Amino acid sequence: xxxxxxxxxxxxxxxxxxxxxxxxxxxxxxxxxxxxxxxxxxxxxxxxxxxxxxxxxxxxxxxxxxxxxxxxxxx
Numbered sequence: 080x081x082x083x084x085x086x087x088x089x090x091x092x093x094x095x096x097x098x099x100x101x102x103x104x105x106x107x108x109x110x111x112x113x114x115x116x117x118x119x120x121x122x123x124x125x126x127x128x129x130x131x132x133x134x135x136x137x138x139x140x141x142x143x144x145x146x147x148x149x150x151x152x153x154x
Contacts, residue, residue, distance in 0.1 A: 113137075117154060128152050 080088070090098055110133060117124065117132040124132065135143040136154040143150075 110137075121153065124152070 090101075093101065113136060114129050114133050117129050117136075121128070121132065131147065131150060131152045132154045134147070135152060138146065
C-alpha cells in the first residue's frame, strides 16, 4: 500500500463524523497560520485587529468593506 492509499483508508476508517472533525481542525489550523502571518506583518495589531485582518483576507476587500464599513485594517 502506498502513502496515498494509506491516507484514503485512514479517512474511510474515520467515518463521516471523523472526516468533518478533521476538516474543521485543518480549517482552524489554516486560520491560525494566516493570523500568524498578519501578526508578523503588523506587530502593532492587537488580537481584535488580527482577527479583522484575517476576516478581510477571507472575505476579500469588497465584502469586508460591506460587512465592516469604516474598519481600517491591512491584511
